[in-house]
Structures are given as C-alpha cells and as structure tokens.
Amino acid sequence: MTRWAWPEVADLPGTIHVPDSSAAARPHDHRRLTEIYCFLFWIALGQIGSANPPWFERSLVGLELYAHIKSQAPRVSVDFNYHGSPPFSFEVGQRPVQHAQNADFVTGETGVWGFSALGVSLNAQFYRAATPKRPVQVAIQRSVRTYHDQTTRPLHDIRWELFTLLAHGAFVTMVDKTAFDGWLDPVAYERIGLAFAEAQRKRGHFGHQPVYDVGLYFSSRTRDWIGREDAARYWQSFYGAHKACVLEHFQFGVLLDENVSLNELQRFPVVCLPNVAILSRHEVAQLRGYVEQGGKLLVTGYSGQFDRWGKPLAESALSELIGATVTRRLDSMDNWLNLENGADSPSASHRPASGSSVQVEGCATAAPALPMLARDLPTGWPFLVEGPATLYAPTTAVPVGALLEPHRTARQRQGTEGLHWPMSADAPVGAAILIHRL
Known part of the structure; x- marks a missing residue:
C-alpha cells in the first residue's frame, strides 16, 4: 500500500x-x-x-x-x-x-x-x-x-x-x-x-472524441501463443505498424481481440492487422462485417494462419477476405518489395484465376492503384520490409508488384552463418500486395 x-x-x-x-x-x-x-x-x-x-x-x-x-x-x-x-x-x-x-x-x-x-x-x-x-x-x-x-x-x-x-x-x-x-x-x-x-x-x-485514421489490432492470443518463446515474433510487427502511423502523422487507436466488436471497428476508416496470426471465428465475423459495411482492412504477415493454440492452419481464416489462398509462409524476415507492375513484372504470373471477376475502383487491373501506392516510392526498385511475409495465390484479388525473397549465402543455407543482418534482394516469388473488393 x-x-x-x-x-x-x-x-x-x-x-x-x-x-x-x-x-x-x-x-x-x-x-x-x-x-x-x-x-x-x-x-x-x-x-x-x-x-x-x-x-x-x-x-x-x-x-x-x-x-x-x-x-x-x-x-x-x-x-x-x-x-x-x-x-x-x-x-x-x-x-x-x-x-x-x-x-x-x-x-x-x-x-x-x-x-x-x-x-x-x-x-x-x-x-x-x-x-x-x-x-x-x-x-x-x-x-x-x-x-x-x-x-x-x-x-x-x-x-x-x-x-x-x-x-x-x-x-x-x-x-x-x-x-x-x-x-x-x-x-x-x-x-x-x-x-x-x-x-x-x-x-x-482535451477530452474530446478522437478522429481516427487507423485502428491497430492487438491480439493477446497471438502474443501468448506465437510470441511466447520469442516475443519479437509478434511485437515487432505491432510496433512497426505503430511507428509508421506516428512518423506519417496518422491518428491511430488500438483495438483488442478481447473486446472487439463491429461498433468498435467502425470507429476507424482503416483497420490494420499487423501479423495477427490467431483469429477466432468471432473475430473473423466482426472483421467481415466491418469490410462489408465499407471498412478498409490492411492485412500483413501471417494474419489468420494459426489456430487458437498457435498451430499452423491449412488455410488462412481470412482467405475469403483477402481473395487469395496461402501458398507458403516465407521463413525469412528480411523480405523485399518492388512496386513495378506490367507484363514483365513478377506479379504478372500471379494474376487471378481464369474466369474470375475482379474490380478495383471499377477497373479489372491493378493499374489505378499503382499511382497511389508508388506516390512516395519509386517503382522498379526493391526496398526492404523487415518482418514476416506470406506468398499467396490470388483467387479474386488483384496482385500488385513483386515480393522478393532475400539472398542466402552457402553458409547461411548450411546453418553455419547467422541471419542477424538483412541480406540483399534475390528472386521474386509472388505479388507484393493484393487488393480485394468484396
């Protein structure tokens, strides 16, 4: 006392x-x-x-x-x-x-x-x-x-x-x-x-209702079951999303998995899921309702890809919202993105399945999104995005740019050299970004 x-x-x-x-x-x-x-x-x-x-x-x-x-x-x-x-x-x-x-x-x-x-x-x-x-x-x-x-x-x-x-x-x-x-x-x-x-x-x-730009979604269950042996596996993604908001002067708030509701989600025009690996059926239903009613969802890392005990799922709980299925989770953290798009772009081979109908702002390609995404970043230039990454196969989503795996030396592949420092970009493996409209 x-x-x-x-x-x-x-x-x-x-x-x-x-x-x-x-x-x-x-x-x-x-x-x-x-x-x-x-x-x-x-x-x-x-x-x-x-x-x-x-x-x-x-x-x-x-x-x-x-x-x-x-x-x-x-x-x-x-x-x-x-x-x-x-x-x-x-x-x-x-x-x-x-x-x-x-x-x-x-x-x-x-x-x-x-x-x-x-x-x-x-x-x-x-x-x-x-x-x-x-x-x-x-x-x-x-x-x-x-x-x-x-x-x-x-x-x-x-x-x-x-x-x-x-x-x-x-x-x-x-x-x-x-x-x-x-x-x-x-x-x-x-x-x-x-x-x-x-x-x-x-x-x-002071004391007025905030006007939020972004809601940062925090998952205690992901912290407990994904980050229990290595806290940085989860916290790095959450902290990174917060840091981006602060540096870009976005007004942010926090959403918690324990008390999430549609009303809480709708306080934010954008909700970011920073590597929220574990999502319950209740959470997915709330997120779907949020998107169906006009909300914008930003999904990163391994979001929705593990069960409540931290075991990998065969498919992401968010696959319908993302408009893609999981091909594999990259085991690297030093991953690279390139926003170049076109016939020669690595993302060209990862277009939606034949016969699917995709529209982004009324267009059947990702081209209208490129000026916005590349406004502050040059295209044709790989840049480091340190954190977990997933390779998706689009079903109804539009791919943009390229996700590149990092280079690994012979010693790193043998496990005799550490991975503490990020390596340079290597081969493209899929799309950098997927854009999906329900």
Whole structure:
C-alpha cells in the first residue's frame, strides 16, 4: 500500500506524487490535494488457454481483492497498476481487458528513458482500449533517466510528454523520487508547475472524441501463443505498424481481440492487422462485417494462419477476405518489395484465376492503384520490409508488384552463418500486395 498526494481531477490535468515520508508533501494543501489510499496490485492469475470467451472473464483474485477494498472503504478508488512496457505483462499472464477490469481505473507508465519516445502515445491508446469509458492514468517522471536519477528534465521535454498523453486521453501523474535526505529539487517543481499550469489553461482542447485514421489490432492470443518463446515474433510487427502511423502523422487507436466488436471497428476508416496470426471465428465475423459495411482492412504477415493454440492452419481464416489462398509462409524476415507492375513484372504470373471477376475502383487491373501506392516510392526498385511475409495465390484479388525473397549465402543455407543482418534482394516469388473488393 502506497500513500499518494493527489489533486482532485476536476481541478488539475494530472497529479504530483511525493513520498509520504517527506514533510514537503504537506504545503501543497492550497492545491486542495486529497489524500487517498491507492492499492497498487499485480494480478498473476492469467487465463491462458481458457476455453471461455475472454471478454466474460475477470481474475478471481482481482475480483475478491476489489470487493474487499470496497467493503472496507467504499469511497476509495482502486487502481490496477501493471507497471512496465510493452503494455500489460505476458510473463505473469496478464491480458489487457481481463485484468484492467479489476479496478476503477488502470495505471501505466511511459518511461522514455527505457521504453522509447514512441511508447508514450501507444501506451495511452492501449489503456483506453482496455478500459473503454473509464479514466486511464499514465505515470511520467521528472528525472531524465531512471526513477532514482536526480537529473532534472528540461521543461520542454516534460511539456512534450505531458501534452502527448493528454492529447491521447490520459490523465497524468508526475513521479518524483526525493533525495536520500528528503530534499525536493525546487527547479524540478518549478518546471512541473509551469507545465501543469499550461495544461490547465488549455484543458478545453482535451477530452474530446478522437478522429481516427487507423485502428491497430492487438491480439493477446497471438502474443501468448506465437510470441511466447520469442516475443519479437509478434511485437515487432505491432510496433512497426505503430511507428509508421506516428512518423506519417496518422491518428491511430488500438483495438483488442478481447473486446472487439463491429461498433468498435467502425470507429476507424482503416483497420490494420499487423501479423495477427490467431483469429477466432468471432473475430473473423466482426472483421467481415466491418469490410462489408465499407471498412478498409490492411492485412500483413501471417494474419489468420494459426489456430487458437498457435498451430499452423491449412488455410488462412481470412482467405475469403483477402481473395487469395496461402501458398507458403516465407521463413525469412528480411523480405523485399518492388512496386513495378506490367507484363514483365513478377506479379504478372500471379494474376487471378481464369474466369474470375475482379474490380478495383471499377477497373479489372491493378493499374489505378499503382499511382497511389508508388506516390512516395519509386517503382522498379526493391526496398526492404523487415518482418514476416506470406506468398499467396490470388483467387479474386488483384496482385500488385513483386515480393522478393532475400539472398542466402552457402553458409547461411548450411546453418553455419547467422541471419542477424538483412541480406540483399534475390528472386521474386509472388505479388507484393493484393487488393480485394468484396
């Protein structure tokens, strides 16, 4: 149990956390701080492999603890503080929706020093998706490096992180670790005050419904059963999709497999499945309904190609939506794409089956799509797309460009040389992109 100094949320956009052992916590009464007890707990009871639908499950331990706290102090707010990044911890069996529901609100942390600047926006959107219509708290710190570092962050660095989180719908707690003698850094608190005062002046800009460009689909089941021995097998694709959105200034949100619904999907004009290898029948039905009602689905990697236990399927659960069947999964990560299209293009031999009717924006070829796809990338030029790739045989989809396998040296083929560095492009094996209209 940790004691916190907490301003009323209605008055301030965030909170200042000062250790209870410090007498300096008391002069902040003029800010109408209300002392409450926050119970910070970690739930290690995961339901991995459970046969019940995850959106009906909540941790028994968490429910009992929550009920006990409320019976003793009904006005107390209970906080599920998972700590760490990426959001929610695979190692102890946490799933975002299942376990974040064990409290009145969820708390996470960003930690630019450890989790990168990109994690700030991603974590805030992740918590919002896990606890719809509930407040989410994100903890940041006044130090430059780790929590126990006494180096004071520049004001504009604090402003950037604070306003990024507020813009993504979180409320913010600033954490400070006092010096061993209990001293508080006056410059740090001056900067915190300036940043929070600015946030108060601009609070009318926050808390509105976002206008999203892209929904990034996160699959706890894929994380647990595809990435369990090698987390990067899944996280790399999800992080890559998020990074692309940030760098291109696309407003993104997060969709979770545990509580996905057609209504949630329809909040996004585009939904990206970044290597979502495991998809249930319920998820596929929701995705199909989304596309049938005008949504745009971007499918990458091995999406839909494994069963609920991580075993390969004979055919992708998304084959009808994709308009193609799986020929094989490339065992390489350093794959290459070439957007050149035409009679001599490698994709020319991978056109739809004879007799099929294909239309892309009213045309029977992929030509109209090329100017859009190649607007920022030159054609006739292979470029590296590091991540899992699938070779498809189109049925009703239109192929565009070429997918090229990477070159492998004789030693690499023999298994005596590593594959840590990407190799150059080798032979084309199929289409780079498939475009399909239902």
